[in-house]
Amino acid sequence: MTATNTAVVAKYQNNFLQEVEANVEEGDWVKMCMQCGVCAGSCPLGDAWDHSPQEIFMMIRAGKREEVLTSDSMWMCTSCYNCIVRCPRELPITHIMHGLANYAHRLGIAHKKNPTRRFAKIFWDNVTKNGRANELTLSIRLYFMDGIVSGIKIGLQMVGMGLGMLKTGRLDPMALVMHKGIKDTKGLHAMLKKAYEIEGKRKGYAS
Amino acid sequence: MTDLVATNETILVVGGGISGMTAAIEAAECGKDVVLIEKTPALGGRVSQLYKYFPKLCHPVCGLEINLRRLKAQKRLRVLTMAQVTNISGNAGDYSVSIKVSPRYVNENCTACGACAEAVSSEIDDPFQYNMSRTKAVYLPFNMAYPQRYVIDGSIIGTAEADQAKTACQYNAVDLDMSEETLELKAGAVIWATGWKPYDANKIQPYGYDRYANVITSVEFERMMDPYGPTAGKLLRPSDNKEAKNIAFIQCAGSRDRNHLTHCSRICCMASLKQSTYISEQYGDDDDAKSTIYYIDIRAIDRFEDFYKKVQDDPKTHFVKSKVANITEDEKTGDVILHGVDTEGYNRYDNSHDLCVLAVGMTPNANIKEVAADTHTDVSGFIEADEANGAIFGAGCASNALDVNRSVQHATAASLRAIQVVNRVASAEA
Numbered sequence: 001m002t003a004t005n006t007a008v009v010a011k012y013q014n015n016f017l018q019e020v021e022a023n024v025e026e027g028d029w030v031k032m033c034m035q036c037g038v039c040a041g042s043c044p045l046g047d048a049w050d051h052s053p054q055e056i057f058m059m060i061r062a063g064k065r066e067e068v069l070t071s072d073s074m075w076m077c078t079s080c081y082n083c084i085v086r087c088p089r090e091l092p093i094t095h096i097m098h099g100l101a102n103y104a105h106r107l108g109i110a111h112k113k114n115p116t117r118r119f120a121k122i123f124w125d126n127v128t129k130n131g132r133a134n135e136l137t138l139s140i141r142l143y144f145m146d147g148i149v150s151g152i153k154i155g156l157q158m159v160g161m162g163l164g165m166l167k168t169g170r171l172d173p174m175a176l177v178m179h180k181g182i183k184d185t186k187g188l189h190a191m192l193k194k195a196y197e198i199e200g201k202r203k204g205y206a207s
Numbered sequence: 208m209t210d211l212v213a214t215n216e217t218i219l220v221v222g223g224g225i226s227g228m229t230a231a232i233e234a235a236e237c238g239k240d241v242v243l244i245e246k247t248p249a250l251g252g253r254v255s256q257l258y259k260y261f262p263k264l265c266h267p268v269c270g271l272e273i274n275l276r277r278l279k280a281q282k283r284l285r286v287l288t289m290a291q292v293t294n295i296s297g298n299a300g301d302y303s304v305s306i307k308v309s310p311r312y313v314n315e316n317c318t319a320c321g322a323c324a325e326a327v328s329s330e331i332d333d334p335f336q337y338n339m340s341r342t343k344a345v346y347l348p349f350n351m352a353y354p355q356r357y358v359i360d361g362s363i364i365g366t367a368e369a370d371q372a373k374t375a376c377q378y379n380a381v382d383l384d385m386s387e388e389t390l391e392l393k394a395g396a397v398i399w400a401t402g403w404k405p406y407d408a409n410k411i412q413p414y415g416y417d418r419y420a421n422v423i424t425s426v427e428f429e430r431m432m433d434p435y436g437p438t439a440g441k442l443l444r445p446s447d448n449k450e451a452k453n454i455a456f457i458q459c460a461g462s463r464d465r466n467h468l469t470h471c472s473r474i475c476c477m478a479s480l481k482q483s484t485y486i487s488e489q490y491g492d493d494d495d496a497k498s499t500i501y502y503i504d505i506r507a508i509d510r511f512e513d514f515y516k517k518v519q520d521d522p523k524t525h526f527v528k529s530k531v532a533n534i535t536e537d538e539k540t541g542d543v544i545l546h547g548v549d550t551e552g553y554n555r556y557d558n559s560h561d562l563c564v565l566a567v568g569m570t571p572n573a574n575i576k577e578v579a580a581d582t583h584t585d586v587s588g589f590i591e592a593d594e595a596n597g598a599i600f601g602a603g604c605a606s607n608a609l610d611v612n613r614s615v616q617h618a619t620a621a622s623l624r625a626i627q628v629v630n631r632v633a634s635a636e637a
Contacts, residue, residue, distance in 0.1 A: 036503045036529070086413065
């Protein structure tokens, strides 16, 4: 358990709903769920989840903190917005799912091997490095996410597409050594750092 | 029609359904002058279109008969059919009301012999059957219609068929020269009892009412059970006229939903519980016959909890606690497949049914603000009991989503309020 996690557990005792309301994006909507189940039935990835959104909301109210925050459900959301459109109470379910994923990540208890979480992290590091996504290094990092052997395997599978993109000018091989970012990279980093601090202070995270 | 006398001691009742009839009859029985106006060609409203009422499961024709008998006994009660209010102006105790009367093309001489209908062959959608079947363009609205007088639909006026209908009539009752009339009436108080209409099921996109033949509404299902209905009392599904035995009911179809109606329509749970008993009535002990009710929670309002318990004990009725997410159709069989996840165990289901009935919600039938702009209504358009409304009183389903029992109680209350207003007017003038 991380220090942040221990601190919030102490602060909210057994009231996980209050914890979610205070710390998770759009978390104060959770109590509005009336358990009709339309979100679960409408989710195109419904079969692939540990828990449906409706079930997650009930688990939050039942105080099942550990199970919720370590669930893979919120990481499976593809933001198709079917649930938001159909929810009879207009809960921003997609946003809550992403909020929960982010919260679990910030607390350091999200599954380290969850592929969505890892992709999100790789993408974030890549895009914040100099303010623009470097598609070449991003793809390479992703291919080699699970080690050299699988990385080479995926790389070989993708050769055809890579060459095609090269031919049509959709891929810049020079990006491997030099990628043109935004003008004020330092300013961007300072801004992100400040935002991170402010969020931490507001939500009581130890930074 | 022009001999209609109304003063500011007259109570005007708008809408001739169960609420309007009740309000009008009770005011008249208290000795007040009442004018009852109805938009369609006959009194009775949506209650006359029901097969049975809950909770006693008796037939509404009986109540209708009693009310019509009371109504005919009242000399102080005048009924205008095919009439609509176009404007209300003035204040409590002194209203002027504009009324548009559409032509029926049949006068008081009519004996309802039906010779005129036999003389024509054109057909129109039958509104009494929720357009599920057709009727002749010269028709009696329904068997118990009051007044018992035929109607000639405007669509055949000016054609040879209209002349054939006129020739067929021995009683000189067909008058093809009738035209729209406007009336100005005085009234001391107005009881607005325009009732409800089913929520437009086409708007509930995931349920495919507009795409799948075997997804129907609760009001249509009700018509099927009527021996005089479009299927002559058989539960035949629309796609292939096969007997529907495995029937699904979806609750809150449009109600309690911020995308549709925000309010709970109150009656739909009881309506579906009632309709689930039709399956035993229709098929007896047939093992294939069953109903499945998909619900968020069953709201068997007030004292009807015992009715719910009784239906729960019926082995033919099953309950699934889940709002159905969407419906698809098996193109080969025409069966409908309901998809969702239940709340008791979070089990995913894809259940096939012969027929799916949407328990659609109630929405106000007429917008009173079109004729009296300052009337206070709630977010759903139901008239509120607000002093600012003066002597315009909502009654029955114009004021809220109510069942028949409560509509009648509410109409009596509205009648008493109106009586108090005209009594004040009378004592001021004395």
